[in-house]
Structure formats: C-alpha cells, structure tokens
Amino acid sequence: MSADSPKELGLRLRERDRSAAPRALNLIEDRSPRGREAAAALAGEVSPAALGGEAPAHLVGVTGPPGSGKSTLLGALVAHWRERGRTVAVLAVDPSSKRSGGSLLADRVRIEHDPRDDGVLIRSTAAGGRLGGLAAATREAADALAPAFDIVVVETVGVGQSETDVEEVCDTVAVVVQPASGDVLQFLKAGIMEVPDVLVVTKADLGEAARRAQRDLSAALAALGSRDVPVLAVSSLAPPEGIEELARALEAHRERTDVGERRLRSRRLSALRELVAEHGEGAVRKLGGRREAERLLSTRPPEESVSDLLRVLEAGA
Amino acid sequence: MRTYAGHSSARESNELYRRNLSKGQTGLSVAFDLPTQTGYDPDHELSRGEVGKVGVSIAHKGDMHELLDGIPLDEMNTSMTINATAAWLLALYLTVAEENGVERGSLQGTTQNDIIKEFLSRGTYAFPPEPSMRLIADTIAFTVEEVPQWNPVNICSYHLQEAGATPVQEIAYSLSTATAVLDRVRERVAPEDFPRVFGRISFFVNAGIRLVEEHAKLRAMGELWEGLGRERYGVDDDRYLRFRYGVQVNSLGLTEAQPENNIIRIVLEALAVTMGRSARARALQLPAWNEALGLPRAWDQQWSLRIQQILAYETDLLEYPDIFEGSKVMEGLAAELVTGAREEMAAVAERGGAVEAVPYMKTRMVESHRERMRRIESGELKVVGQNVYTAAEASPLQEGEDGGILHVDAAVERSAIDALDEWRAGRDAGAVEEAIAQLGRAAADPGENLMPCTLAAARAGVTTGEWAAALRDVFGEYRAPTGVGDAAAAPSDDALSALRDRVERVSEGLGRRVKILVGKPGLDGHSNGAEQIAVRARDAGMDVVYEGIRLTPARIARTAVDEGVHVVGLSILSGSHAELIPIVLNELEEAGANVPVVVGGIIPAADEAALLEAGVARVYTPKDFEISRIMGDIVDLVAEHYGVTAAPA
Numbered sequence: 001m002s003a004d005s006p007k008e009l010g011l012r013l014r015e016r017d018r019s020a021a022p023r024a025l026n027l028i029e030d031r032s033p034r035g036r037e038a039a040a041a042l043a044g045e046v047s048p049a050a051l052g053g054e055a056p057a058h059l060v061g062v063t064g065p066p067g068s069g070k071s072t073l074l075g076a077l078v079a080h081w082r083e084r085g086r087t088v089a090v091l092a093v094d095p096s097s098k099r100s101g102g103s104l105l106a107d108r109v110r111i112e113h114d115p116r117d118d119g120v121l122i123r124s125t126a127a128g129g130r131l132g133g134l135a136a137a138t139r140e141a142a143d144a145l146a147p148a149f150d151i152v153v154v155e156t157v158g159v160g161q162s163e164t165d166v167e168e169v170c171d172t173v174a175v176v177v178q179p180a181s182g183d184v185l186q187f188l189k190a191g192i193m194e195v196p197d198v199l200v201v202t203k204a205d206l207g208e209a210a211r212r213a214q215r216d217l218s219a220a221l222a223a224l225g226s227r228d229v230p231v232l233a234v235s236s237l238a239p240p241e242g243i244e245e246l247a248r249a250l251e252a253h254r255e256r257t258d259v260g261e262r263r264l265r266s267r268r269l270s271a272l273r274e275l276v277a278e279h280g281e282g283a284v285r286k287l288g289g290r291r292e293a294e295r296l297l298s299t300r301p302p303e304e305s306v307s308d309l310l311r312v313l314e315a316g317a
Numbered sequence: 318m319r320t321y322a323g324h325s326s327a328r329e330s331n332e333l334y335r336r337n338l339s340k341g342q343t344g345l346s347v348a349f350d351l352p353t354q355t356g357y358d359p360d361h362e363l364s365r366g367e368v369g370k371v372g373v374s375i376a377h378k379g380d381m382h383e384l385l386d387g388i389p390l391d392e393m394n395t396s397m398t399i400n401a402t403a404a405w406l407l408a409l410y411l412t413v414a415e416e417n418g419v420e421r422g423s424l425q426g427t428t429q430n431d432i433i434k435e436f437l438s439r440g441t442y443a444f445p446p447e448p449s450m451r452l453i454a455d456t457i458a459f460t461v462e463e464v465p466q467w468n469p470v471n472i473c474s475y476h477l478q479e480a481g482a483t484p485v486q487e488i489a490y491s492l493s494t495a496t497a498v499l500d501r502v503r504e505r506v507a508p509e510d511f512p513r514v515f516g517r518i519s520f521f522v523n524a525g526i527r528l529v530e531e532h533a534k535l536r537a538m539g540e541l542w543e544g545l546g547r548e549r550y551g552v553d554d555d556r557y558l559r560f561r562y563g564v565q566v567n568s569l570g571l572t573e574a575q576p577e578n579n580i581i582r583i584v585l586e587a588l589a590v591t592m593g594r595s596a597r598a599r600a601l602q603l604p605a606w607n608e609a610l611g612l613p614r615a616w617d618q619q620w621s622l623r624i625q626q627i628l629a630y631e632t633d634l635l636e637y638p639d640i641f642e643g644s645k646v647m648e649g650l651a652a653e654l655v656t657g658a659r660e661e662m663a664a665v666a667e668r669g670g671a672v673e674a675v676p677y678m679k680t681r682m683v684e685s686h687r688e689r690m691r692r693i694e695s696g697e698l699k700v701v702g703q704n705v706y707t708a709a710e711a712s713p714l715q716e717g718e719d720g721g722i723l724h725v726d727a728a729v730e731r732s733a734i735d736a737l738d739e740w741r742a743g744r745d746a747g748a749v750e751e752a753i754a755q756l757g758r759a760a761a762d763p764g765e766n767l768m769p770c771t772l773a774a775a776r777a778g779v780t781t782g783e784w785a786a787a788l789r790d791v792f793g794e795y796r797a798p799t800g801v802g803d804a805a806a807a808p809s810d811d812a813l814s815a816l817r818d819r820v821e822r823v824s825e826g827l828g829r830r831v832k833i834l835v836g837k838p839g840l841d842g843h844s845n846g847a848e849q850i851a852v853r854a855r856d857a858g859m860d861v862v863y864e865g866i867r868l869t870p871a872r873i874a875r876t877a878v879d880e881g882v883h884v885v886g887l888s889i890l891s892g893s894h895a896e897l898i899p900i901v902l903n904e905l906e907e908a909g910a911n912v913p914v915v916v917g918g919i920i921p922a923a924d925e926a927a928l929l930e931a932g933v934a935r936v937y938t939p940k941d942f943e944i945s946r947i948m949g950d951i952v953d954l955v956a957e958h959y960g961v962t963a964a965p966a
Contacts, residue, residue, distance in 0.1 A: 019909075
C-alpha cells in the first residue's frame with residue numbers, strides 16, 4: 001500500500017504524474033477515520049508549504065442551473081484548452097442529496113474527450129449530505145489536482161448558493177445561463193446571488209433570444225456597479241462560437257486577480273467554516289467570536305493548509 | 318409477408334433472401350449491422366465486434382449490388398430498417414437500380430427513417446436532432462418527386478413499447494413524432510403536393526400480449542391520425558387519411574425461460590393486429606421464438622413465416638367485415654386511449670414538440686419501464702415460465718449442437734475490412750474527394766436538399782463511414798439524453814430498504830460510497846436494460862456513473878480508473894460480447910484497474926462460460942429478471958472483492 005501512501009501520492013502529484021490523481025481522489029473521498037487522517041496528510045503534501053508557493057494551476061468554477069448547457073460548453077472548452085496543450089481536470093460535483101443516499105453522476109456532465117488523452121481527467125462526485133457542503137467536498141480534491149494539471153474546473157449545478165461555495169475554492173467563477181432563464185437575472189437584482197467573475201449565456205445559436213439575455217444581464221450588472229464583469233454569448237453546437245473569447249475572459253480575470261491573496265482568504269474562511277461544521281457555533285464563541293478567530297488566523301503563515309489552520313483554531317477553542 | 322433478415326456479408330444475405338423468396342415470402346426486409354446503421358465503416362474502432370452481427374454490413378454500392386444480385390427490384394417491395402443513415406442507404410439502393418437499368422418510378426419500398434425513436438429507444442443515431450430531422454425532410458421531399466411509390470418514413474411506435482412505453486405513451490409519442498416530421502416537410506414541398514406527402518407517411522407499430530387493448534390501440538391511432546390530417550394539415554382526401562401501418566410484434570415480452578412458449582405469444586400478438594378489418598396491419602413481420610437467446614436461424618424464421626401463412630390461408634380471419642364494429646367494449650377502450658394520448662400529446666407540444674421533448678419523453682419511458690419491471694418482480698404481472706409455472710421439462714428445441722441459435726462467423730469482420738481496403742484502392746480517388754467535399758458544402762447550407770449530392774457520392778464509390786463523417790464534420794457529434802438522471806426515485810419497499818442497508822454497510826467498510834460504472838460498449842443502442850440497472854443502483858444508494866451507449870473499451874477503462882469505481886457493469890444485446898468484453902478486460906488490466914466486471918445481455922450459455930473464464934465476475938441474462946436480486950449480488954461481489962463485510966452489524 002506504500003504506493004498509495006499520502007506521502008507517495010503527494011510526491012507524484014507534485015511531479016505532475018496524472019496516474020496518481022484518481023488514487024488521491026479516492027483517498028480524499030474516504031470518510032473513515034483512517035481515511036480522514038490520510039487525507040489531512042495528503043493536504044499537507046500539496047499545500048503551498050510543500051509546493052513552495054501557490055499551485056500554478058488556474059482553478060475555474062463553472063456553475064449554473066440544470067439544462068443551461070454546461071456540459072456541452074465544458075466539452076468545447078476542454079477541447080479548446082487541449083488544442084493549446086493545456087492539461088485539464090474537471091471535478092463535477094453533484095450537490096443533491098437524495099433519500100437513498102445514491103446519486104446518478106456523470107449523466108449530467110458528459111464531456112466528450114479522447115479517452116487515450118492523458119491531458120484530461122474527469123471525476124464526478126456526490127457532495128450530498130457532506131458536512132460543510134460543496135466547498136468542503138471540493139476543496140481537498142481541487143488542491144490535490146492543482147499541482148498536476150494546468151487547469152482545474154469545478155463544475156456544479158444550481159443557482160443562489162453554489163457559486164458562493166465554488167468561489168471559496170476557485171480563482172475564477174463563471175455562471176452559465178441559457179437565454180430563457182430569468183432566475184439568474186432576478187437573483188442578481190435581488191442580491192440573492194453574488195456577482196460572478198464571468199457570466200456566460202449559452203445557446204447563442206438561438207440568436208435574438210441570446211442577445212436579449214446578454215443585454216439584460218449586462219444592464220443588471222451595470223445597475224449593481226459591476227460594469228467590468230464580462231457577459232459572453234457562446235454556442236457549443238457545431239460550429240462552436242465564442243469559446244475562444246470565453247477562455248480569454250477567464251484567463252484575463254485570473255491575470256488581474258491576486259490569486260495568492262484570494263486563495264489565502266478562502267483557506268482561512270474554509271478553516272473557520274469547517275470548525276463550525278465539526279464543532280458548532282460554540283467553538284467560535286469559545287475563541288472570542290468570529291472577529292477574534294479571524295484575527296488568530298491572520299497571524300498564521302500564509303502557506304499553511306486548511307487542516308493546519310483548523311488545528312490552530314481547535315487548539316484555541 | 319416477410320421476415321426481418323440479413324447477417325454477415327452481402328453475399329450470404331443475398332443467398333438468404335433468395336431462399337426466403339422461394340418459400341413464398343413476398344418482399345424483402347433488410348436488417349443492417351450496427352456500423353452501417355450508425356455510419357461507421359467496418360474498420361472503425363467502434364465497429365469492433367459488431368460487423369455483420371445484427372444484420373448485413375453495407376459499406377458502399379458494391380456491397381449493395383451484391384446484396385440485391387439476381388433479385389428483380391421492379392417487382393420487389395423492399396423494407397429497409399435504417400434511420401440515421403437512411404438517406405445514404407436509399408441512395409445506394411437507387412444507384413444499384415439505376416446501374417441495373419431499373420426505373421426509379423417502379424421502385425417500391427420503405428426506409429424506416431424515424432430518428433426520434435432512435436434518441437428515445439434504439440440508440441442508432443448519428444447526428445444531432447435538428448440536422449437529423451433535416452435529412453428526413455430531404456428524403457421525403459426527394460422521393461415524393463422522384464420515387465413516388467417509396468415510403469420515405471415509417472414512424473415507429475414499435476421501439477417505444479420495447480423500451481417500456483405504455484399504450485398511451487406509444488400512441489402519443491409516435492404521433493407527435495409524425496407531426497414534427499410533417500411540420501418540417503411542409504416547408505419543403507409545394508402546398509398542392511402536401512396531401513400526397515401526408516398519405517405517404519406510414520407507421521411501424523408494436524403489438525403486445527394484451528391483445529384486446531392492443532387492437533383498441535390501433536383503432537385509436539387510426540382515429541387520431543385522421544383527425545391530425547384533417548385538422549392540423551387540412552387534408553380531406555380519404556385515400557390519404559387512412560392510417561397505414563406495418564407491425565412487428567413484441568419482443569420485450571419474449572422470455573429466455575421456456576423459450577418455446579414465445580411462439581404462442583407471437584401468434585396471439587399477430588392476432589391483435591389482424592382480427593379487425595378496419596384496423597388491420599398492411600404488413601406483418603414476426604420475431605422468432607428464440608430472440609431472447611441469441612440470433613435466430615433460417616429454420617426459426619421459417620416457423621414465424623408459417624404463422625402468417627396459416628393465419629391468412631387457413632383461418633377465416635380475412636373473410637369478414639370489421640368484427641368489432643358496434644362493440645361497446647372495443648369502442649370504449651379505444652376512446653379511453655384517444656383521450657389519454659391527446660393529453661400526452663399536449664404535454665409534448667407544450668415542450669415545443671417531439672424534437673424538443675426528447676428528454677421529457679425519455680424520462681417518462683424510463684419510469685414506465687421501471688414500473689413494468691417492478692410488477693414482474695413482485696409477481697403482480699404474471700409471465701408464464703418466468704415468474705409463475707417455472708418448473709418445466711427440458712426443451713428439445715435447444716438440444717441441437719448449436720444450442721438453438723445462429724452463430725455468426727467471427728471471420729466476417731476481418732474479411733469485410735479486407736474487402737473495404739480493396740474497394741478503396743480500386744476507385745477513382747479524385748471523384749471520391751470531390752463528392753465528399755460537395756457533401757460538406759451542401760450540409761453547411763440548410764436550404765439545400767442533401768439527396769442529390771448523396772446520390773453522387775454513392776455513384777462515386779464513397780463508403781458509408783465517409784458519407785457519415787462528412788456530415789458529422791458539419792453537424793457535430795451528439796449524445797442523446799439518457800432519461801436516468803431525471804427519473805423519479807422509486808417508492809420505498811422492504812426489499813429496497815434492506816438493499817439500502819447493505820449498501821450503507823459496505824460503503825462504511827469501504828470508507829466511501831459504493832460507486833458503480835454502468836455503460837454499453839460497442840454500437841448497440843438498446844439501452845433500457847442498462848438504464849434500469851443504473852436507476853435501481855441509485856435507488857439502492859450507490860453512486861452511479863452512467864455513461865450511456867457507444868463506449869469504446871478504452872473509454873470504459875479510463876472512466877473506471879478516473880472515477881474510482883468499485884465495480885463495472887456492462888450491457889450488450891447485439892451479440893458482440895464475445896469480442897468486446899475480453900478487450901475491455903484487457904484495457905482495464907493495462908490501466909492498472911483491479912475492478913470486478915459484471916456483464917448483462919442476450920448471452921448464450923456457451924458464451925457465458927467463456928466470459929467467466931476470461932475474468933468476468935458475473936453474467937446476467939434475460940432470465941435474471943429480478944433487478945433487486947442482481948443488485949444484492951453486486952453488493953456482495955463488491956464486499957467480497959474489497960474484503961469488507963455486508964453482513965448485518
């Protein structure tokens with residue numbers, strides 16, 4: 001089993017050995033006490049401390065309501081990135097938890113790709129019922145993949161909460177909507193949903209409907225004072241349109257973002273949230289309240305992993 | 318009267334047709350293999366194990382010449398079960414007629430050409446929905462002018478029932494498909510020609526064992542069809558308003574257990590579509606008694622042909638006017654179905670019509686099929702020999718050396734590939750290139766009819782795979798919705814709760830939830846078995862990676878590893894398991910995945926032993942109809958393989 005030890009897997013991921021990725025993900029999904037321990041060890045192996053800085057990968061969140069055309073869009077994006085020699089891992093997260101506990105995965109996100117191409121990895125996972133929700137389920141996986149791939153996509157379904165969760169894990173968040181869906185527009189106006197980094201209107205082949213949606217969303221963003229958020233129309237049907245522009249917009253967002261700062265902030269946020277998930281609000285009170293806890297975290301070195309930070313909080317609580 | 322036939326090479330199928338014609342068959346019904354149906358040449362990666370399996374392989378006009386050699390085309394009524402590539406196979410047929418000096422105007426026959434049911438049930442589609450609908454409209458517009466006696470489409474309700482549709486769904490979804498086709502054709506033909514187009518639309522219907530209701534269904538379809546013609550399309554000529562349909566009776570209800578009983582089912586189902594004159598089938602083809610076991614032999618097909626001959630020539634069925642006229646029961650049943658179907662058609666229309674409503678219809682059918690499976694498992698629906706009266710004498714019909722089925726020579730694929738290489742080397746490369754470029758240009762212009770350049774490609778010696786590839790380049794690839802994601806969760810019962818407990822315990826032992834990959838290797842698109850397994854596995858609490866149809870062995874291995882599944886479940890109904898499964902096992906091994914593989918499908922006993930020998934952990938065949946039991950078995954397998962316990966704590 002030494003080939004699957006956290007240390008060995010961490011080393012191989014740092015060396016960009018793709019074949020270590022599925023095993024690392026199996027380990028991260030293991031909920032047994034022994035599995036949790038191994039996952040924490042692995043998190044240390046891929047933390048900024050072990051990497052000597054932030055992982056260079058671009059962590060991209062893609063979220064949107066069901067039927068918005070995310071999977072065909074992702075298929076086209078993955079193909080675009082591969083043509084340019086960039087390696088991509090996609091984590092498709094199903095947040096729905098069902099009575100039986102089971103989930104139908106992958107059906108939702110069927111991304112066409114060459115199965116012999118080592119530059120693509122697609123993993124679907126059910127986050128339903130997981131303490132701490134989507135972000136907790138995804139963070140460790142995204143962090144493990146980040147040293148081994150150029151781009152890590154976290155895909156999830158839903159509007160309202162999911163983009164906030166994804167934002168906690170990713171450098172750039174794109175929300176995908178189809179022309180006819182008014183939900184996103186209403187949610188934005190009502191402030192129910194956070195303003196994303198990039199808005200994508202799919203099914204541009206529908207013509208006028210897509211252009212109208214694009215205009216309405218741009219107007220809503222302007223009213224919210226977010227004029228610089230790009231709203232792009234794409235068509236993933238053959239021949240695809242707007243994919244290159246989308247890839248460029250994602251890239252541009254990353255370039256103007258202080259990734260180190262954003263990731264550090266979200267690691268601290270995650271540690272606090274996980275403290276609450278595991279020990280309840282009482283643990284925060286024991287630390288002297290949320291602000292005091294945040295102050296405690298800000299004294300820690302920036303390269304510590306979420307599990308390191310969690311331990312610090314637990315020690316103080 | 319005809320039997321659906323064809324296998325292996327064009328030469329062997331030609332011999333079969335000539336034998337059948339000499340036994341009193343009055344037309345041809347051509348079965349094509351899956352590569353031909355989905356637009357791949359025999360040497361494509363996806364064609365592995367499928368060449369010549371469920372029908373004949375036709376890769377170019379040379380194959381078509383050989384298939385039809387010595388058969389008088391101007392006297393034949395030829396039915397071709399072909400959909401995604403219908404325009405192409407029709408072009409090959411027309412080219413052969415042309416090169417043999419037969420007038421187009423004298424040709425009679427049918428191309429099935431119904432793509433919606435391919436998305437819903439059969440899975441042999443090649444292009445996305447809209448371009449597929451355009452190809453259908455193009456063939457209709459072309460044949461109405463050029464081949465006036467041809468039936469360019471045969472709207473199929475048959476496959477919907479096979480995939481679990483209720484009678485109401487069968488009626489509603491097939492008629493919605495017909496309107497989707499007609500709405501598109503209306504834009505392409507002159508208004509004065511349209512009634513004639515309406516009159517050329519025929520249907521291919523299923524008949525199940527509930528023969529009274531099935532007969533009522535056909536009366537209901539006739540009534541609704543006439544209403545559509547008059548109201549939606551303004552057709553008033555009675556000749557064009559008649560509901561014309563052919564039938565293949567039900568295969569879904571044929572059992573692997575006590576297979577000889579199937580012949581009785583087939584007779585009763587044939588009766589359902591012949592007994593009342595005003596709703597009588599115009600063409601009838603019957604399956605063979607041993608379909609659930611494997612491929613039928615010539616003798617098995619002859620037996621089915623004899624049923625039709627006895628019904629027609631010995632019984633008095635054909636001597637009377639409609640025997641149900643004035644029957645309150647029959648009229649009441651038909652009226653009930655008409656009402657139900659109207660509601661369901663409205664639900665489809667609300668979603669924008671049959672093309673847009675494919676995901677909706679698919680989900681409803683997956684749910685209906687699950688309900689049917691549940692009723693059989695619980696014993697509510699009795700199937701003699703399968704869930705009641707299961708004790709039986711051994712059947713002498715299966716005692717022969719062949720086990721009662723046909724075995725296709727595995728060398729067929731190799732020789733088809735060799736012949737294809739030879740064909741490609743012998744043609745005018747420049748003409749081929751020009752014809753393919755022309756296809757691409759025409760495909761990119763939605764206003765152009767694709768038939769003329771398809772005919773030019775056929776004449777130039779273009780292959781089936783090249784024709785489809787030229788169109789795929791423009792239209793794009795497509796994967797149909799599976800219907801499983803949206804299927805509602807099953808109502809809980811004791812058996813399911815017990816199963817969930819086991820899954821829960823094994824998942825705890827594993828550290829993460831039991832994860833299963835379900836998929837179909839090869840080109841076989843009959844996915845309802847795989848869908849039922851996927852939905853049930855989810856209901857039992859597993860994480861299910863369902864990747865649908867047309868998976869290459871490489872894809873299966875890659876997904877199994879990347880997704881970190883504990884077990885792989887594969888379903889094959891096309892008879893290609895013997896070739897494909899060992900390749901999958903090999904790919905898994907090369908990928909370093911030590912994952913148990915279970916296989917389900919129409920798998921003869923002799924092959925079952927070979928698969929187990931090759932390393933398959935379990936084999937399930939149609940006689941394993943209790944999905945709950947299969948699930949329990951898979952949970953135990955996972956527990957055993959990974960050394961965890963499934964026993965109650």
